[in-house]
Amino acid sequence: MLLLVAFCLVLSAISCWILLRTLIPKLSRLLLDQPNARSSHREPTPRGGGLAFVVVSAGSSLVAVVLGPLQTSALPQSVLPLVALPLAIVGLLDDRFNLPASWRYGTQLVTVFLMLWLSPIPLLWLLLPLVSIALTAVINFTNFMDGLDGLVAGCMAVAIGALALRLAASWPIWSLVGALLGFLLWNWSPAKVFMGDVGSTFLGAVFAGLVLQAPNLPEAFGMLLVATPLLVDAFLCVLRRLFDGQRVFQAHRLHLFQRLHQAGWPHARVSSLYVAATAVLAIALLWGGLPWLITFAALELLIGVWLDQRVAVPFALASRIS
Numbered sequence: 001m002l003l004l005v006a007f008c009l010v011l012s013a014i015s016c017w018i019l020l021r022t023l024i025p026k027l028s029r030l031l032l033d034q035p036n037a038r039s040s041h042r043e044p045t046p047r048g049g050g051l052a053f054v055v056v057s058a059g060s061s062l063v064a065v066v067l068g069p070l071q072t073s074a075l076p077q078s079v080l081p082l083v084a085l086p087l088a089i090v091g092l093l094d095d096r097f098n099l100p101a102s103w104r105y106g107t108q109l110v111t112v113f114l115m116l117w118l119s120p121i122p123l124l125w126l127l128l129p130l131v132s133i134a135l136t137a138v139i140n141f142t143n144f145m146d147g148l149d150g151l152v153a154g155c156m157a158v159a160i161g162a163l164a165l166r167l168a169a170s171w172p173i174w175s176l177v178g179a180l181l182g183f184l185l186w187n188w189s190p191a192k193v194f195m196g197d198v199g200s201t202f203l204g205a206v207f208a209g210l211v212l213q214a215p216n217l218p219e220a221f222g223m224l225l226v227a228t229p230l231l232v233d234a235f236l237c238v239l240r241r242l243f244d245g246q247r248v249f250q251a252h253r254l255h256l257f258q259r260l261h262q263a264g265w266p267h268a269r270v271s272s273l274y275v276a277a278t279a280v281l282a283i284a285l286l287w288g289g290l291p292w293l294i295t296f297a298a299l300e301l302l303i304g305v306w307l308d309q310r311v312a313v314p315f316a317l318a319s320r321i322s
Helices: 002-030 050-067 075-083 085-097 101-118 124-144 151-167 171-187 196-211 217-225 228-243 256-262 267-288 290-310 315-321
Strands: none
Touching: 002 050, 002 171, 050 075, 050 085, 050 171, 050 196, 075 085, 075 101, 075 171, 075 196, 085 101, 085 196, 101 124, 101 196, 124 196, 124 228, 151 171, 151 196, 151 217, 151 228, 151 267, 171 196, 196 217, 217 267, 217 290, 228 256, 228 267, 228 290, 256 267, 256 290, 256 315, 267 290
């Protein structure tokens, strides 16, 4: 099993790196992201690079399903990249053409229903409205947090890897982790390519789908907490903007990670902090259990509050200049 995981990681990382090397010149012509007042980068950079790890992981998923055989218990995990594929396609089209929000959210809801159908957790359908809102929030929060070099790719590589270990996931999930590592070689600061909506919404959906593969709700809650650095930053920012009377879906630079960058922290330092915080929670999940995980998540929340109050550009000031 360890040899298969290692083989998947290495092969997927190499495949994604090579694919991106081919894609970047084309993305530079079709999806070049020009810096503006709200950008965290200064040089024109192509976006849509998430297409590479989407292709690698969805291709691995397709191979696993077609060529199998897969154990029945492993099948839902193995097909998650395929379930999230329509989201990636809509994300790619949105990167290029700015699709209506109704199209994006409708695709998210269909994806959520499919993931719920694959979930072994009992009684989830009785909480369908609440669960649908929560899962689409995970997808959108992951997308919101894609604003600094290596941030989302690094955190999700750690978080999905931790969930894969916890669930003893099948090799297509490990191919996604490996592909993210290959993507990070291009996406780490200074980034040569951004993942775009095609990658961020896909990652949010696969992560949410893995959480739904937990055997029960407490275990699912624990796995969700691994992504605390990403999800809580986005959640608290949405709440603060609501209370401040701002338009929540309007572009801004008010997340904690953005205000740390505005305070002078380089991309690599902010992203490394978030990835390290995610790694601490991953270790707590795998070796400490839920009580330790909750404890460290609460501690990281307190550290985030301290950074917000003592280090980052103040929220009120950033609101005025955004």
